[in-house]
Amino acid sequence: MKIKEQVGYLNRRGEIVILPRFETGTRFAERRAVVEIDGLLGMIDDDGCIIVEPCFHEFSPPSEGLCLARLSASDRLGWLDREGSWAIEPQYDEASSFHEGVASVKTYGNGYWVDYRGGILYRDHYEKSEPIYRCGRLRVMGKGKYGFVDRRGNVRVPVEYDSAWVSYRCGVVGVLKDSIWKCLDTDGETLLELDSEKWTLVGVSGQRVLVKCNQGGVEILTMQLDAVRAFRQQYIGHSFINDLLWIGDASSGVGCVDVDGNWRVPPIYSMISEFHGSSAVATLEQEPDRYVLIRKEGGVIPTASDCVYVDYLGDELWKLVRSGGPDEVWDSEGVKVWPSS
Numbered sequence: 001m002k003i004k005e006q007v008g009y010l011n012r013r014g015e016i017v018i019l020p021r022f023e024t025g026t027r028f029a030e031r032r033a034v035v036e037i038d039g040l041l042g043m044i045d046d047d048g049c050i051i052v053e054p055c056f057h058e059f060s061p062p063s064e065g066l067c068l069a070r071l072s073a074s075d076r077l078g079w080l081d082r083e084g085s086w087a088i089e090p091q092y093d094e095a096s097s098f099h100e101g102v103a104s105v106k107t108y109g110n111g112y113w114v115d116y117r118g119g120i121l122y123r124d125h126y127e128k129s130e131p132i133y134r135c136g137r138l139r140v141m142g143k144g145k146y147g148f149v150d151r152r153g154n155v156r157v158p159v160e161y162d163s164a165w166v167s168y169r170c171g172v173v174g175v176l177k178d179s180i181w182k183c184l185d186t187d188g189e190t191l192l193e194l195d196s197e198k199w200t201l202v203g204v205s206g207q208r209v210l211v212k213c214n215q216g217g218v219e220i221l222t223m224q225l226d227a228v229r230a231f232r233q234q235y236i237g238h239s240f241i242n243d244l245l246w247i248g249d250a251s252s253g254v255g256c257v258d259v260d261g262n263w264r265v266p267p268i269y270s271m272i273s274e275f276h277g278s279s280a281v282a283t284l285e286q287e288p289d290r291y292v293l294i295r296k297e298g299g300v301i302p303t304a305s306d307c308v309y310v311d312y313l314g315d316e317l318w319k320l321v322r323s324g325g326p327d328e329v330w331d332s333e334g335v336k337v338w339p340s341s
Helices: none
Strands: 006-010 016-022 032-037 040-045 050-056 066-070 077-081 086-092 103-107 110-114 120-123 138-142 145-149 155-161 163-166 173-177 180-184 190-195 199-205 208-213 218-222 227-231 234-241 244-249 253-258 263-272 279-284 291-295 307-314 317-322 328-331 336-338
Touching: 016 032, 032 050, 050 066, 066 086, 086 103, 138 155, 138 163, 145 163, 155 163, 155 173, 173 199, 180 199, 190 199, 199 234, 208 234, 218 244, 244 263, 263 291, 291 307
Parallel strands: none
Antiparallel strands: 006 016, 032 040, 040 050, 066 077, 077 086, 103 110, 110 120, 138 145, 145 155, 163 173, 173 180, 180 190, 199 208, 208 218, 218 227, 234 244, 244 253, 253 263, 263 279, 279 291, 307 317, 317 328, 328 336
16 A cells, blocks of 8 residues: 555554555565665565664565575575574675575576575576466476486486476476476476377376367367367466466457366456456456456456556455556455545
């Protein structure tokens, strides 16, 4: 919430629980938020008490209990704990937030992966590595080929594939080699194979496989390659996030189907965002400049009209920006939380 260019915080009932007094403020993560005072960054708790005095040039919200921080532009990076004490002393030129217990760092031109104590797990000697681990695996590239390593840098899927990705659902990676798409488990064992002249492997969710048909359209298959359902519409992204698939085309619009191919959100929208909880932002095909909130089960969540932008605030709360009117906060049930009527 921003009032007169000062940021504060509301609860779900629309009550001001932290008075507006900050220049900027992040969403809360792990009961902490990063705030800015006089151009410097610090951290508050969910009561608004300052845990870390604003004196930092860089400061990231906590991820797995640790906050990446840099005191000044000339200082090195390290991690603070949620109480503001250095958990890993500043010693890195570059670093990422922790994900699955691992973070990437670079110092004096050398790259490493470290644990919560700053202990080196292994040196990164690959040409390119993904910024985070997914499902205990990291995609790496060497000599133009892709594979996967574990937290200790041990190769789990050989670095020999032309293309590779890891599913949002743990346990499956997709790889391409010699015109054959494969689904592998995270130790490299083959689960299924696809002819790339017929299909392009896109995603996996449980026992369902999503493929793009080279003749057009998309198809949902079982892991035994039996057809579940085919669509003339094109795959447009967000592969099986929260068990939903985004498909559409220029003639009909964008909608979402579930893993069995049943329409959950009808294809009447020009854009649908990722769902947060039970709701998402969409624009209507007939009114592409008008933003609405929709339910995962389909249907528009009633809010006031003339919404020109929508931003997710967390905890299933949305900020609606009006044309010529004040910003408002609504929940996923269509109740205006702030300002109160």
